[in-house]
Amino acid sequence: MRVRGTLHREKTPYQELAVLDTFEFGRMLVLDGIIQTTEKDEFVYHEMLVHVPMFTHPRPRRVMVVGGGDGGSVREILRHPAVEEVELVEIDERVIAAARQYLPTLSGALDDPRVRINVTDGIRRMAEARDFDVILVDSTDPVGPAVGLFHEDFYAAVARALAPGGVFTAQTECPWVTPQTTLKAFRGIARSFPVTRLYTAKVPTYSNWSWSFTVGSLGRDPLDEAVPGPMADRLPTRYYTAALHRAVFVLPRFVEELIKE
Amino acid sequence: MRVRGTLHREKTPYQELAVLDTFEFGRMLVLDGIIQTTEKDEFVYHEMLVHVPMFTHPRPRRVMVVGGGDGGSVREILRHPAVEEVELVEIDERVIAAARQYLPTLSGALDDPRVRINVTDGIRRMAEARDFDVILVDSTDPVGPAVGLFHEDFYAAVARALAPGGVFTAQTECPWVTPQTTLKAFRGIARSFPVTRLYTAKVPTYSNWSWSFTVGSLGRDPLDEAVPGPMADRLPTRYYTAALHRAVFVLPRFVEELIKE
Numbered sequence: 455m456r457v458r459g460t461l462h463r464e465k466t467p468y469q470e471l472a473v474l475d476t477f478e479f480g481r482m483l484v485l486d487g488i489i490q491t492t493e494k495d496e497f498v499y500h501e502m503l504v505h506v507p508m509f510t511h512p513r514p515r516r517v518m519v520v521g522g523g524d525g526g527s528v529r530e531i532l533r534h535p536a537v538e539e540v541e542l543v544e545i546d547e548r549v550i551a552a553a554r555q556y557l558p559t560l561s562g563a564l565d566d567p568r569v570r571i572n573v574t575d576g577i578r579r580m581a582e583a584r585d586f587d588v589i590l591v592d593s594t595d596p597v598g599p600a601v602g603l604f605h606e607d608f609y610a611a612v613a614r615a616l617a618p619g620g621v622f623t624a625q626t627e628c629p630w631v632t633p634q635t636t637l638k639a640f641r642g643i644a645r646s647f648p649v650t651r652l653y654t655a656k657v658p659t660y661s662n663w664s665w666s667f668t669v670g671s672l673g674r675d676p677l678d679e680a681v682p683g684p685m686a687d688r689l690p691t692r693y694y695t696a697a698l699h700r701a702v703f704v705l706p707r708f709v710e711e712l713i714k715e
Numbered sequence: 716m717r718v719r720g721t722l723h724r725e726k727t728p729y730q731e732l733a734v735l736d737t738f739e740f741g742r743m744l745v746l747d748g749i750i751q752t753t754e755k756d757e758f759v760y761h762e763m764l765v766h767v768p769m770f771t772h773p774r775p776r777r778v779m780v781v782g783g784g785d786g787g788s789v790r791e792i793l794r795h796p797a798v799e800e801v802e803l804v805e806i807d808e809r810v811i812a813a814a815r816q817y818l819p820t821l822s823g824a825l826d827d828p829r830v831r832i833n834v835t836d837g838i839r840r841m842a843e844a845r846d847f848d849v850i851l852v853d854s855t856d857p858v859g860p861a862v863g864l865f866h867e868d869f870y871a872a873v874a875r876a877l878a879p880g881g882v883f884t885a886q887t888e889c890p891w892v893t894p895q896t897t898l899k900a901f902r903g904i905a906r907s908f909p910v911t912r913l914y915t916a917k918v919p920t921y922s923n924w925s926w927s928f929t930v931g932s933l934g935r936d937p938l939d940e941a942v943p944g945p946m947a948d949r950l951p952t953r954y955y956t957a958a959l960h961r962a963v964f965v966l967p968r969f970v971e972e973l974i975k976e
Binding site: 495498630656658659662663664691692693694695697698700701702704705706707708710 | 924
Protein backbone atom coordinates (compact mmCIF):
# COMPACT_ATOMS: atom_id res chain seq x y z
CA MET A 455 0.00 0.00 0.00
CA ARG A 456 1.43 3.33 -1.03
CA VAL A 457 1.79 5.77 1.85
CA ARG A 458 1.51 9.51 1.27
CA GLY A 459 2.84 10.39 4.71
CA THR A 460 2.90 9.70 8.43
CA LEU A 461 0.47 11.90 10.36
CA HIS A 462 1.29 10.58 13.81
CA ARG A 463 3.50 8.03 15.51
CA GLU A 464 3.99 7.24 19.20
CA LYS A 465 4.82 4.44 21.59
CA THR A 466 1.95 4.13 24.07
CA PRO A 467 2.19 2.07 27.28
CA TYR A 468 0.55 -0.80 25.35
CA GLN A 469 1.62 -0.66 21.72
CA GLU A 470 3.17 1.22 18.81
CA LEU A 471 0.54 3.53 17.38
CA ALA A 472 0.65 5.23 13.98
CA VAL A 473 -1.74 7.12 11.76
CA LEU A 474 -0.70 7.05 8.11
CA ASP A 475 -2.16 8.78 5.09
CA THR A 476 -2.43 6.36 2.15
CA PHE A 477 -3.27 6.91 -1.50
CA GLU A 478 -5.80 4.12 -1.91
CA PHE A 479 -7.43 3.87 1.53
CA GLY A 480 -7.20 7.36 3.01
CA ARG A 481 -6.14 7.67 6.63
CA MET A 482 -5.18 4.45 8.34
CA LEU A 483 -4.76 3.50 12.01
CA VAL A 484 -1.89 1.06 12.62
CA LEU A 485 -1.13 -0.69 15.94
CA ASP A 486 2.06 -2.70 16.37
CA GLY A 487 2.48 -2.62 12.61
CA ILE A 488 -0.96 -4.15 11.89
CA ILE A 489 -3.65 -2.21 10.00
CA GLN A 490 -6.66 -1.64 12.29
CA THR A 491 -8.93 0.52 10.20
CA THR A 492 -8.90 2.82 7.17
CA GLU A 493 -11.25 5.59 6.12
CA LYS A 494 -12.02 3.84 2.84
CA ASP A 495 -13.02 0.35 3.95
CA GLU A 496 -13.89 0.67 7.65
CA PHE A 497 -17.62 0.56 6.88
CA VAL A 498 -17.41 -3.13 5.92
CA TYR A 499 -15.89 -4.21 9.21
CA HIS A 500 -17.88 -1.93 11.50
CA GLU A 501 -21.26 -2.56 9.87
CA MET A 502 -20.75 -6.31 9.86
CA LEU A 503 -19.40 -6.53 13.42
CA VAL A 504 -22.23 -4.40 14.81
CA HIS A 505 -25.49 -4.89 12.90
CA VAL A 506 -25.54 -8.68 12.91
CA PRO A 507 -25.65 -8.97 16.74
CA MET A 508 -27.61 -5.74 17.24
CA PHE A 509 -30.43 -6.98 15.00
CA THR A 510 -30.25 -10.46 16.54
CA HIS A 511 -31.21 -8.96 19.91
CA PRO A 512 -34.88 -7.90 19.97
CA ARG A 513 -34.25 -4.69 21.92
CA PRO A 514 -30.63 -3.80 22.63
CA ARG A 515 -30.61 -1.05 25.26
CA ARG A 516 -27.28 -1.51 27.05
CA VAL A 517 -24.31 -2.25 24.84
CA MET A 518 -20.60 -2.71 25.58
CA VAL A 519 -17.71 -2.57 23.15
CA VAL A 520 -14.32 -3.94 24.23
CA GLY A 521 -11.56 -2.36 22.17
CA GLY A 522 -12.68 -0.25 19.23
CA GLY A 523 -11.20 2.98 20.55
CA ASP A 524 -11.44 4.49 17.07
CA GLY A 525 -15.21 4.88 17.59
CA GLY A 526 -16.37 3.15 14.39
CA SER A 527 -18.32 0.42 16.17
CA VAL A 528 -19.91 2.92 18.54
CA ARG A 529 -21.06 4.99 15.55
CA GLU A 530 -22.89 1.99 14.09
CA ILE A 531 -24.36 0.94 17.47
CA LEU A 532 -25.87 4.40 17.93
CA ARG A 533 -27.86 4.00 14.71
CA HIS A 534 -30.13 1.57 16.60
CA PRO A 535 -32.91 3.60 18.22
CA ALA A 536 -33.36 1.25 21.21
CA VAL A 537 -29.86 2.03 22.47
CA GLU A 538 -29.78 3.93 25.77
CA GLU A 539 -26.18 3.38 26.83
CA VAL A 540 -22.92 2.36 25.16
CA GLU A 541 -19.87 1.63 27.25
CA LEU A 542 -16.59 1.70 25.36
CA VAL A 543 -13.95 -0.27 27.23
CA GLU A 544 -10.59 0.59 25.71
CA ILE A 545 -7.30 -0.21 27.42
CA ASP A 546 -5.27 2.41 25.56
CA GLU A 547 -6.51 5.98 25.82
CA ARG A 548 -3.95 7.05 23.21
CA VAL A 549 -5.94 5.16 20.56
CA ILE A 550 -8.99 7.24 21.42
CA ALA A 551 -6.97 10.45 21.38
CA ALA A 552 -5.42 9.65 18.00
CA ALA A 553 -8.83 8.76 16.53
CA ARG A 554 -10.32 11.99 17.87
CA GLN A 555 -7.60 13.96 16.17
CA TYR A 556 -7.19 12.11 12.87
CA LEU A 557 -10.31 9.98 12.25
CA PRO A 558 -13.28 12.24 12.98
CA THR A 559 -15.72 10.26 10.81
CA LEU A 560 -15.26 7.37 13.23
CA SER A 561 -14.53 9.06 16.56
CA GLY A 562 -17.27 11.68 16.24
CA ALA A 563 -19.70 9.14 17.69
CA LEU A 564 -17.78 9.15 20.99
CA ASP A 565 -19.23 12.56 21.85
CA ASP A 566 -22.80 11.24 21.88
CA PRO A 567 -24.35 11.61 25.36
CA ARG A 568 -25.29 7.92 25.41
CA VAL A 569 -21.61 6.94 25.27
CA ARG A 570 -19.47 6.29 28.34
CA ILE A 571 -15.75 5.81 27.78
CA ASN A 572 -14.09 3.52 30.28
CA VAL A 573 -10.32 3.38 29.90
CA THR A 574 -9.48 0.07 31.51
CA ASP A 575 -8.60 -3.54 30.87
CA GLY A 576 -11.44 -5.42 29.17
CA ILE A 577 -10.87 -8.61 31.15
CA ARG A 578 -11.03 -6.80 34.49
CA ARG A 579 -14.12 -4.84 33.45
CA MET A 580 -15.90 -7.96 32.18
CA ALA A 581 -15.52 -9.69 35.54
CA GLU A 582 -17.80 -7.17 37.20
CA ALA A 583 -20.09 -6.13 34.30
CA ARG A 584 -23.71 -7.24 34.41
CA ASP A 585 -26.96 -6.88 32.48
CA PHE A 586 -25.70 -5.89 29.06
CA ASP A 587 -27.91 -6.74 26.09
CA VAL A 588 -25.11 -6.84 23.53
CA ILE A 589 -21.35 -7.11 24.03
CA LEU A 590 -18.90 -6.74 21.15
CA VAL A 591 -15.19 -7.46 21.05
CA ASP A 592 -13.58 -5.14 18.53
CA SER A 593 -10.01 -6.12 19.28
CA THR A 594 -6.59 -6.32 17.73
CA ASP A 595 -5.10 -9.71 16.83
CA PRO A 596 -4.43 -12.16 19.69
CA VAL A 597 -0.91 -10.92 20.33
CA GLY A 598 -0.02 -8.07 22.70
CA PRO A 599 -2.80 -6.52 24.78
CA ALA A 600 -5.62 -8.55 23.17
CA VAL A 601 -4.37 -12.07 23.97
CA GLY A 602 -6.74 -12.55 26.91
CA LEU A 603 -9.76 -11.54 24.82
CA PHE A 604 -9.42 -14.79 22.85
CA HIS A 605 -9.47 -17.04 25.94
CA GLU A 606 -12.40 -19.25 26.90
CA ASP A 607 -12.40 -17.84 30.45
CA PHE A 608 -13.06 -14.42 28.97
CA TYR A 609 -15.95 -15.78 26.92
CA ALA A 610 -17.44 -17.29 30.09
CA ALA A 611 -17.18 -13.88 31.76
CA VAL A 612 -18.94 -12.29 28.77
CA ALA A 613 -21.81 -14.77 29.14
CA ARG A 614 -22.16 -13.78 32.83
CA ALA A 615 -22.07 -10.07 31.94
CA LEU A 616 -25.02 -10.42 29.58
CA ALA A 617 -28.66 -10.10 30.60
CA PRO A 618 -30.99 -12.99 29.68
CA GLY A 619 -31.26 -13.16 25.89
CA GLY A 620 -27.97 -11.30 25.52
CA VAL A 621 -25.89 -11.48 22.35
CA PHE A 622 -22.11 -11.44 21.99
CA THR A 623 -19.99 -11.03 18.87
CA ALA A 624 -16.23 -10.95 18.42
CA GLN A 625 -13.97 -10.54 15.44
CA THR A 626 -12.37 -13.97 15.17
CA GLU A 627 -9.54 -13.48 12.67
CA CYS A 628 -9.02 -14.90 9.19
CA PRO A 629 -10.05 -18.57 8.85
CA TRP A 630 -7.88 -18.99 5.74
CA VAL A 631 -4.60 -17.58 7.07
CA THR A 632 -4.88 -18.55 10.76
CA PRO A 633 -7.51 -21.30 10.85
CA GLN A 634 -6.48 -22.57 14.30
CA THR A 635 -7.01 -19.12 15.84
CA THR A 636 -10.51 -18.89 14.39
CA LEU A 637 -11.31 -22.45 15.44
CA LYS A 638 -10.06 -21.93 19.01
CA ALA A 639 -12.17 -18.77 19.37
CA PHE A 640 -15.24 -20.48 17.89
CA ARG A 641 -14.91 -23.46 20.23
CA GLY A 642 -14.19 -21.24 23.22
CA ILE A 643 -17.36 -19.23 22.58
CA ALA A 644 -19.36 -22.42 22.03
CA ARG A 645 -18.47 -23.59 25.56
CA SER A 646 -20.32 -20.65 27.11
CA PHE A 647 -23.15 -19.96 24.67
CA PRO A 648 -26.05 -22.21 23.64
CA VAL A 649 -26.06 -20.69 20.15
CA THR A 650 -22.73 -20.14 18.37
CA ARG A 651 -22.47 -19.13 14.72
CA LEU A 652 -19.63 -17.98 12.49
CA TYR A 653 -20.00 -15.53 9.63
CA THR A 654 -17.59 -13.91 7.20
CA ALA A 655 -17.14 -10.64 5.34
CA LYS A 656 -14.42 -9.39 3.07
CA VAL A 657 -12.58 -6.54 4.82
CA PRO A 658 -10.14 -5.33 2.16
CA THR A 659 -7.29 -4.18 4.37
CA TYR A 660 -7.37 -7.08 6.86
CA SER A 661 -6.43 -10.06 4.74
CA ASN A 662 -6.42 -11.21 1.14
CA TRP A 663 -9.08 -13.68 2.24
CA SER A 664 -12.36 -13.18 4.10
CA TRP A 665 -12.51 -12.16 7.75
CA SER A 666 -14.56 -14.03 10.36
CA PHE A 667 -16.85 -12.99 13.18
CA THR A 668 -18.44 -15.30 15.76
CA VAL A 669 -21.79 -14.73 17.46
CA GLY A 670 -22.52 -16.31 20.85
CA SER A 671 -26.15 -15.88 21.87
CA LEU A 672 -27.99 -16.58 25.12
CA GLY A 673 -31.26 -15.88 23.32
CA ARG A 674 -32.22 -15.68 19.70
CA ASP A 675 -30.34 -17.41 16.94
CA PRO A 676 -29.05 -14.84 14.42
CA LEU A 677 -30.68 -17.08 11.80
CA ASP A 678 -34.07 -17.10 13.59
CA GLU A 679 -36.92 -16.27 11.21
CA ALA A 680 -37.75 -13.07 13.10
CA VAL A 681 -34.16 -11.79 12.68
CA PRO A 682 -33.09 -9.22 11.55
CA GLY A 683 -36.56 -7.63 11.57
CA PRO A 684 -38.12 -4.78 9.60
CA MET A 685 -35.69 -2.06 10.73
CA ALA A 686 -32.70 -3.79 9.14
CA ASP A 687 -33.19 -2.32 5.69
CA ARG A 688 -33.89 1.19 7.00
CA LEU A 689 -30.42 1.95 8.30
CA PRO A 690 -28.16 4.09 6.08
CA THR A 691 -25.66 1.28 5.53
CA ARG A 692 -23.27 0.76 2.64
CA TYR A 693 -22.64 -2.95 3.15
CA TYR A 694 -25.13 -4.60 5.55
CA THR A 695 -28.62 -5.52 4.36
CA ALA A 696 -31.31 -7.76 5.85
CA ALA A 697 -30.70 -10.36 3.14
CA LEU A 698 -26.95 -10.23 3.65
CA HIS A 699 -27.49 -10.81 7.40
CA ARG A 700 -28.50 -14.38 6.53
CA ALA A 701 -26.21 -14.90 3.55
CA VAL A 702 -22.97 -14.20 5.42
CA PHE A 703 -23.56 -17.26 7.61
CA VAL A 704 -23.35 -19.50 4.53
CA LEU A 705 -19.70 -20.48 4.53
CA PRO A 706 -17.25 -21.68 1.88
CA ARG A 707 -16.83 -25.44 2.21
CA PHE A 708 -13.36 -25.35 3.76
CA VAL A 709 -14.54 -22.91 6.49
CA GLU A 710 -17.65 -24.99 7.12
CA GLU A 711 -15.46 -28.06 7.55
CA LEU A 712 -13.01 -26.22 9.80
CA ILE A 713 -15.61 -25.48 12.49
CA LYS A 714 -17.51 -28.74 12.18
CA GLU A 715 -16.80 -30.96 15.17
CA MET B 716 3.69 -10.36 -2.69
CA ARG B 717 7.12 -11.82 -2.16
CA VAL B 718 8.51 -13.56 -5.23
CA ARG B 719 10.89 -16.49 -4.88
CA GLY B 720 11.89 -16.47 -8.54
CA THR B 721 10.82 -16.14 -12.17
CA LEU B 722 10.20 -19.51 -13.83
CA HIS B 723 9.34 -18.19 -17.27
CA ARG B 724 8.95 -14.92 -19.12
CA GLU B 725 8.16 -14.23 -22.78
CA LYS B 726 6.48 -11.74 -25.08
CA THR B 727 3.77 -13.58 -27.00
CA PRO B 728 2.04 -12.09 -30.06
CA TYR B 729 -0.74 -10.94 -27.70
CA GLN B 730 0.75 -10.12 -24.31
CA GLU B 731 3.62 -10.29 -21.84
CA LEU B 732 3.48 -13.68 -20.17
CA ALA B 733 5.26 -14.65 -16.95
CA VAL B 734 5.17 -17.52 -14.49
CA LEU B 735 6.49 -16.56 -11.07
CA ASP B 736 7.10 -18.61 -7.97
CA THR B 737 5.79 -16.83 -4.88
CA PHE B 738 6.17 -17.57 -1.17
CA GLU B 739 2.54 -17.17 -0.15
CA PHE B 740 0.61 -18.28 -3.25
CA GLY B 741 2.84 -20.81 -4.99
CA ARG B 742 3.20 -20.55 -8.75
CA MET B 743 1.48 -17.62 -10.38
CA LEU B 744 0.52 -16.86 -13.99
CA VAL B 745 0.87 -13.18 -14.89
CA LEU B 746 -0.30 -11.57 -18.17
CA ASP B 747 0.60 -7.97 -18.99
CA GLY B 748 1.59 -7.50 -15.36
CA ILE B 749 -1.81 -8.64 -13.97
CA ILE B 750 -2.13 -11.76 -11.80
CA GLN B 751 -4.33 -14.32 -13.59
CA THR B 752 -4.18 -17.30 -11.29
CA THR B 753 -2.12 -18.80 -8.48
CA GLU B 754 -1.81 -22.36 -7.25
CA LYS B 755 -2.97 -21.38 -3.77
CA ASP B 756 -6.21 -19.52 -4.47
CA GLU B 757 -7.25 -20.56 -7.99
CA PHE B 758 -9.90 -22.91 -6.58
CA VAL B 759 -12.03 -19.99 -5.42
CA TYR B 760 -12.22 -18.36 -8.85
CA HIS B 761 -12.53 -21.53 -10.91
CA GLU B 762 -15.12 -23.20 -8.71
CA MET B 763 -17.25 -20.09 -8.53
CA LEU B 764 -17.01 -19.24 -12.24
CA VAL B 765 -17.89 -22.79 -13.28
CA HIS B 766 -20.26 -24.48 -10.83
CA VAL B 767 -22.82 -21.69 -10.57
CA PRO B 768 -23.74 -21.79 -14.31
CA MET B 769 -23.10 -25.54 -14.69
CA PHE B 770 -25.60 -26.35 -11.92
CA THR B 771 -28.04 -23.75 -13.23
CA HIS B 772 -28.31 -25.70 -16.50
CA PRO B 773 -30.30 -28.92 -16.00
CA ARG B 774 -28.02 -31.03 -18.25
CA PRO B 775 -24.92 -29.30 -19.62
CA ARG B 776 -23.51 -31.52 -22.40
CA ARG B 777 -21.71 -29.06 -24.68
CA VAL B 778 -19.67 -26.39 -22.95
CA MET B 779 -17.42 -23.64 -24.29
CA VAL B 780 -14.80 -21.65 -22.38
CA VAL B 781 -13.46 -18.45 -23.91
CA GLY B 782 -10.04 -17.64 -22.45
CA GLY B 783 -8.96 -19.78 -19.52
CA GLY B 784 -5.95 -21.26 -21.30
CA ASP B 785 -4.55 -22.34 -17.92
CA GLY B 786 -7.11 -25.16 -17.82
CA GLY B 787 -8.56 -24.47 -14.36
CA SER B 788 -12.09 -23.84 -15.61
CA VAL B 789 -11.97 -26.91 -17.86
CA ARG B 790 -10.94 -29.03 -14.86
CA GLU B 791 -14.01 -27.92 -12.91
CA ILE B 792 -16.34 -28.34 -15.91
CA LEU B 793 -15.22 -31.95 -16.34
CA ARG B 794 -16.39 -32.78 -12.82
CA HIS B 795 -19.98 -32.60 -14.13
CA PRO B 796 -20.92 -36.06 -15.40
CA ALA B 797 -23.31 -34.81 -18.10
CA VAL B 798 -20.46 -33.13 -19.99
CA GLU B 799 -19.70 -34.70 -23.38
CA GLU B 800 -17.64 -31.95 -25.00
CA VAL B 801 -15.66 -28.92 -23.82
CA GLU B 802 -14.29 -26.47 -26.34
CA LEU B 803 -11.53 -24.21 -25.03
CA VAL B 804 -11.25 -21.09 -27.17
CA GLU B 805 -7.97 -19.40 -26.30
CA ILE B 806 -6.41 -16.72 -28.47
CA ASP B 807 -2.88 -17.20 -27.14
CA GLU B 808 -1.45 -20.71 -27.44
CA ARG B 809 1.56 -19.64 -25.38
CA VAL B 810 -0.69 -19.40 -22.32
CA ILE B 811 -1.67 -23.04 -22.80
CA ALA B 812 1.95 -24.06 -23.33
CA ALA B 813 3.11 -22.23 -20.17
CA ALA B 814 0.29 -23.75 -18.12
CA ARG B 815 1.13 -27.24 -19.42
CA GLN B 816 4.71 -26.77 -18.32
CA TYR B 817 4.32 -24.92 -15.03
CA LEU B 818 0.76 -25.39 -13.75
CA PRO B 819 -0.01 -29.10 -14.13
CA THR B 820 -2.74 -29.11 -11.46
CA LEU B 821 -4.74 -26.79 -13.73
CA SER B 822 -3.66 -27.78 -17.23
CA GLY B 823 -3.84 -31.53 -16.64
CA ALA B 824 -7.56 -31.34 -17.48
CA LEU B 825 -6.72 -30.27 -21.05
CA ASP B 826 -5.63 -33.83 -21.88
CA ASP B 827 -9.10 -35.24 -21.22
CA PRO B 828 -10.59 -36.76 -24.42
CA ARG B 829 -13.74 -34.64 -24.05
CA VAL B 830 -11.69 -31.43 -24.46
CA ARG B 831 -11.08 -29.74 -27.81
CA ILE B 832 -8.60 -26.85 -27.84
CA ASN B 833 -9.35 -24.20 -30.42
CA VAL B 834 -6.62 -21.56 -30.66
CA THR B 835 -8.49 -18.65 -32.17
CA ASP B 836 -10.15 -15.33 -31.44
CA GLY B 837 -13.17 -15.74 -29.15
CA ILE B 838 -15.22 -13.10 -30.97
CA ARG B 839 -14.70 -14.75 -34.36
CA ARG B 840 -15.46 -18.20 -32.96
CA MET B 841 -18.62 -17.00 -31.21
CA ALA B 842 -20.06 -15.65 -34.45
CA GLU B 843 -20.35 -19.16 -35.87
CA ALA B 844 -20.80 -21.27 -32.71
CA ARG B 845 -24.20 -22.86 -32.13
CA ASP B 846 -25.99 -25.18 -29.72
CA PHE B 847 -23.82 -24.87 -26.63
CA ASP B 848 -25.49 -25.52 -23.29
CA VAL B 849 -23.09 -23.43 -21.21
CA ILE B 850 -20.62 -20.76 -22.33
CA LEU B 851 -18.10 -19.22 -19.91
CA VAL B 852 -15.88 -16.22 -20.39
CA ASP B 853 -12.73 -16.71 -18.33
CA SER B 854 -10.91 -13.65 -19.60
CA THR B 855 -8.29 -11.12 -18.63
CA ASP B 856 -9.32 -7.56 -17.78
CA PRO B 857 -10.95 -5.46 -20.52
CA VAL B 858 -7.68 -4.08 -21.82
CA GLY B 859 -5.55 -5.75 -24.50
CA PRO B 860 -6.88 -8.88 -26.19
CA ALA B 861 -10.00 -9.17 -24.00
CA VAL B 862 -11.56 -5.76 -24.76
CA GLY B 863 -14.12 -7.15 -27.22
CA LEU B 864 -15.28 -9.79 -24.73
CA PHE B 865 -16.88 -7.03 -22.64
CA HIS B 866 -18.93 -5.57 -25.51
CA GLU B 867 -22.70 -5.95 -25.82
CA ASP B 868 -22.34 -7.22 -29.42
CA PHE B 869 -20.31 -10.11 -28.08
CA TYR B 870 -22.97 -10.91 -25.47
CA ALA B 871 -25.58 -10.97 -28.25
CA ALA B 872 -23.41 -13.44 -30.16
CA VAL B 873 -23.13 -15.61 -27.04
CA ALA B 874 -26.92 -15.69 -26.75
CA ARG B 875 -27.15 -16.89 -30.38
CA ALA B 876 -24.46 -19.51 -29.78
CA LEU B 877 -26.44 -21.09 -26.95
CA ALA B 878 -29.04 -23.82 -27.35
CA PRO B 879 -32.50 -23.16 -25.86
CA GLY B 880 -32.15 -22.99 -22.08
CA GLY B 881 -28.46 -22.15 -22.38
CA VAL B 882 -26.54 -20.43 -19.60
CA PHE B 883 -23.71 -17.91 -19.89
CA THR B 884 -21.36 -16.63 -17.20
CA ALA B 885 -18.51 -14.16 -17.40
CA GLN B 886 -16.08 -12.78 -14.87
CA THR B 887 -17.16 -9.14 -14.63
CA GLU B 888 -14.35 -7.46 -12.70
CA CYS B 889 -14.32 -5.84 -9.26
CA PRO B 890 -17.45 -3.77 -8.50
CA TRP B 891 -15.62 -1.84 -5.79
CA VAL B 892 -12.53 -0.79 -7.72
CA THR B 893 -14.00 -0.46 -11.25
CA PRO B 894 -17.76 -0.18 -10.71
CA GLN B 895 -18.44 1.24 -14.18
CA THR B 896 -16.80 -1.78 -15.84
CA THR B 897 -18.95 -4.20 -13.85
CA LEU B 898 -22.06 -2.14 -14.52
CA LYS B 899 -21.41 -1.93 -18.26
CA ALA B 900 -20.92 -5.70 -18.48
CA PHE B 901 -24.04 -6.39 -16.41
CA ARG B 902 -26.17 -4.09 -18.54
CA GLY B 903 -24.68 -5.44 -21.76
CA ILE B 904 -25.55 -9.00 -20.74
CA ALA B 905 -29.03 -7.94 -19.65
CA ARG B 906 -29.77 -6.68 -23.19
CA SER B 907 -29.42 -10.22 -24.60
CA PHE B 908 -30.59 -12.45 -21.77
CA PRO B 909 -34.03 -12.64 -20.12
CA VAL B 910 -32.41 -13.58 -16.77
CA THR B 911 -29.32 -11.65 -15.63
CA ARG B 912 -27.83 -12.01 -12.14
CA LEU B 913 -24.64 -10.82 -10.51
CA TYR B 914 -22.80 -12.72 -7.79
CA THR B 915 -19.55 -12.17 -5.92
CA ALA B 916 -16.74 -14.18 -4.39
CA LYS B 917 -13.54 -13.14 -2.70
CA VAL B 918 -10.63 -14.16 -4.92
CA PRO B 919 -7.59 -13.25 -2.79
CA THR B 920 -5.13 -12.35 -5.53
CA TYR B 921 -7.53 -10.41 -7.77
CA SER B 922 -8.47 -7.44 -5.65
CA ASN B 923 -8.61 -6.37 -2.04
CA TRP B 924 -12.37 -6.37 -2.51
CA SER B 925 -14.74 -9.04 -3.80
CA TRP B 926 -14.79 -10.13 -7.44
CA SER B 927 -17.97 -10.26 -9.53
CA PHE B 928 -19.42 -12.73 -12.00
CA THR B 929 -22.55 -12.24 -14.10
CA VAL B 930 -24.91 -14.98 -15.26
CA GLY B 931 -27.05 -14.51 -18.36
CA SER B 932 -29.57 -17.32 -18.79
CA LEU B 933 -31.94 -18.22 -21.62
CA GLY B 934 -33.54 -20.81 -19.37
CA ARG B 935 -33.48 -21.38 -15.65
CA ASP B 936 -32.81 -18.66 -13.13
CA PRO B 937 -29.72 -19.56 -11.04
CA LEU B 938 -31.96 -18.81 -8.04
CA ASP B 939 -34.73 -21.17 -9.22
CA GLU B 940 -35.84 -23.54 -6.45
CA ALA B 941 -34.64 -26.59 -8.41
CA VAL B 942 -31.12 -25.12 -8.67
CA PRO B 943 -28.41 -26.25 -7.92
CA GLY B 944 -29.90 -29.74 -7.45
CA PRO B 945 -28.80 -32.77 -5.45
CA MET B 946 -25.42 -33.24 -7.15
CA ALA B 947 -24.12 -29.87 -5.98
CA ASP B 948 -22.93 -31.08 -2.60
CA ARG B 949 -21.33 -34.23 -4.01
CA LEU B 950 -18.51 -32.56 -5.93
CA PRO B 951 -15.09 -32.50 -4.24
CA THR B 952 -15.04 -28.71 -3.95
CA ARG B 953 -13.15 -26.57 -1.47
CA TYR B 954 -15.25 -23.41 -1.83
CA TYR B 955 -18.56 -24.00 -3.66
CA THR B 956 -21.51 -25.57 -1.83
CA ALA B 957 -25.21 -25.80 -2.70
CA ALA B 958 -26.03 -23.29 0.03
CA LEU B 959 -23.32 -20.91 -1.11
CA HIS B 960 -24.71 -21.07 -4.67
CA ARG B 961 -27.68 -19.05 -3.41
CA ALA B 962 -25.86 -16.94 -0.83
CA VAL B 963 -23.36 -15.42 -3.25
CA PHE B 964 -26.18 -13.67 -5.11
CA VAL B 965 -27.00 -11.68 -1.97
CA LEU B 966 -24.99 -8.52 -2.52
CA PRO B 967 -23.58 -5.82 -0.25
CA ARG B 968 -25.80 -2.77 -0.40
CA PHE B 969 -23.51 -0.62 -2.53
CA VAL B 970 -23.18 -3.39 -5.14
CA GLU B 971 -26.94 -3.97 -5.12
CA GLU B 972 -27.47 -0.25 -5.71
CA LEU B 973 -24.85 -0.12 -8.45
CA ILE B 974 -26.68 -2.60 -10.70
CA LYS B 975 -30.21 -1.43 -9.85
CA GLU B 976 -31.72 0.47 -12.77
